[in-house]
Amino acid sequence: MPDTRIGAALLDAARAFRPRIIADRDRIEASRRIPEDLAQELARAGFFRLFLPEAYGGLDLTPMVAMEVFEELAGADASVAWCVWNGNTHWTAAQLSPEAARTIHADPDVITANSTRASGQAHIVPDGFRVSGRWSLVSGCELGTWMVLLCVVHENGKPRLMPAGAPENRFMLIPSADCEIIDTWTVGGLRGTGSHDVLVRDVVVPNSYGSGFTDPYVLPEPRYRIPPFSRVIPGLGAMALGIARTAIDTFGEIAGAKTPQRTAQMLRDTHGAQMRVSQAESLVRSARLFLFDSLERLWVRLLATGEVSMEARAHARLAASHAVSSAVQAVDLLYVGAGATSLYTSCPLERAFRDVHAITQHIGVNPRVLETTGRVLFGLEPDTPLL
Numbered sequence: 130m131p132d133t134r135i136g137a138a139l140l141d142a143a144r145a146f147r148p149r150i151i152a153d154r155d156r157i158e159a160s161r162r163i164p165e166d167l168a169q170e171l172a173r174a175g176f177f178r179l180f181l182p183e184a185y186g187g188l189d190l191t192p193m194v195a196m197e198v199f200e201e202l203a204g205a206d207a208s209v210a211w212c213v214w215n216g217n218t219h220w221t222a223a224q225l226s227p228e229a230a231r232t233i234h235a236d237p238d239v240i241t242a243n244s245t246r247a248s249g250q251a252h253i254v255p256d257g258f259r260v261s262g263r264w265s266l267v268s269g270c271e272l273g274t275w276m277v278l279l280c281v282v283h284e285n286g287k288p289r290l291m292p293a294g295a296p297e298n299r300f301m302l303i304p305s306a307d308c309e310i311i312d313t314w315t316v317g318g319l320r321g322t323g324s325h326d327v328l329v330r331d332v333v334v335p336n337s338y339g340s341g342f343t344d345p346y347v348l349p350e351p352r353y354r355i356p357p358f359s360r361v362i363p364g365l366g367a368m369a370l371g372i373a374r375t376a377i378d379t380f381g382e383i384a385g386a387k388t389p390q391r392t393a394q395m396l397r398d399t400h401g402a403q404m405r406v407s408q409a410e411s412l413v414r415s416a417r418l419f420l421f422d423s424l425e426r427l428w429v430r431l432l433a434t435g436e437v438s439m440e441a442r443a444h445a446r447l448a449a450s451h452a453v454s455s456a457v458q459a460v461d462l463l464y465v466g467a468g469a470t471s472l473y474t475s476c477p478l479e480r481a482f483r484d485v486h487a488i489t490q491h492i493g494v495n496p497r498v499l500e501t502t503g504r505v506l507f508g509l510e511p512d513t514p515l516l
Contacts, residue, residue, distance in 0.1 A: 136194035142174050143201040150205040161314055162323035163212050168272045172238040177216045182348055185222055185234045192360055192424045196367035203371030207484035208321030212269035214364045218243045218277050223353035224344040226337035233275055233302060242273030247298045249329060251280035257335040260301050268324040270310050276303045276327060302338045303329060318487025351435040358515055359427060359437060359445045362493040366420045366452025369488050373413045373456035376481040380406060380463040383470055405466040409459035416455035423448040442516045443505035446498060453494045460485045
């Protein structure tokens with residue numbers, strides 16, 4: 130098991146990167162992507178190997194430490210955090226053949242980009258699949274050397290069905306040289322993520338470079354049996370909380386320097402501002418406790434038993450959704466409370482407002498998730514296997 134000091138060192142590195150990332154924020158926004166030099170520095174420091182198994186050169190961090198890293202990076206710049214989060218799809222490595230996993234990660238600085246939208250077709254051919262499709266919202270695709278793209282498996286010209294009757298989906302790992310990036314990312318929030326479309330035409334992918342949610346685990350340790358969505362989706366909550374924390378700090382700076390129009394009081398001396406910062410602080414702190422507590426309980430149980438209960442999955446997913454909604458409420462309170470100052474792009478609250486609202490559009494924290502978690506809390510079966 131990896132040394133716990135590795136996680137602490139990486140979190141220190143994330144804090145050390147903060148001035149560097151902040152200095153690049155305008156460049157990130159203008160270019161709609163993470164600069165190549167910054168991405169390579171982050172890769173060399175290990176930020177794209179958080180979940181990669183130790184057997185393949187990864188840091189193999191616990192989910193809790195990884196969430197702290199995402200939170201810290203998002204406090205500096207949400208687009209940077211998002212690309213790092215999206216580039217850590219290494220839970221697939223525990224289900225890949227060792228040959229494929231070692232080939233892909235032979236370069237310790239490799240960066241992957243992924244899409245969990247089943248927008249492609251993987252037609253069965255001898256020894257593999259012939260893949261074609263177009264995927265949207267592939268964050269960090271300009272940085273990636275490998276794409277991890279979800280496809281519907283086709284056999285004899287039509288989707289191959291799973292025992293339950295649903296089409297079979299598999300991730301296909303494809304070198305970026307075999308992919309075409311189509312510039313589509315002209316947006317407001319998370320502008321620097323470069324989440325363009327990716328097009329693939331008739332690329333043959335060997336069997337060993339495919340991975341499915343239900344594939345057997347090649348690596349036997351219990352830590353690799355964490356459900357993919359229990360590992361990935363909480364990162365949305367962590368990033369939202371990082372954005373909100375910076376918004377609280379920014380509001381404090383504004384309140385200590387601004388005297389609103391038609392008043393004689395500094396903003397920090399007004400009852401309205403005092404109430405808003407108190408509400409925001411309560412929202413962020415309580416949501417953070419729920420997020421980290423649910424993840425730690427899930428993780429401890431997994432290591433002890435090799436299993437994760439449906440209730441634990443539901444709590445982690447609920448905590449992630451709650452963290453995002455709480456962060457949005459906090460940022461909105463402060464954005465309004467700072468008055469016209471928040472309108473200017475030079476004000477971090479303006480960017481925080483755009484970025485935190487953009488996170489709400491991820492399907493992982495769609496309001497309908499609460500219906501699924503509610504079913505589990507009532508003792509019913511979830512209405513989706515993707516919990």
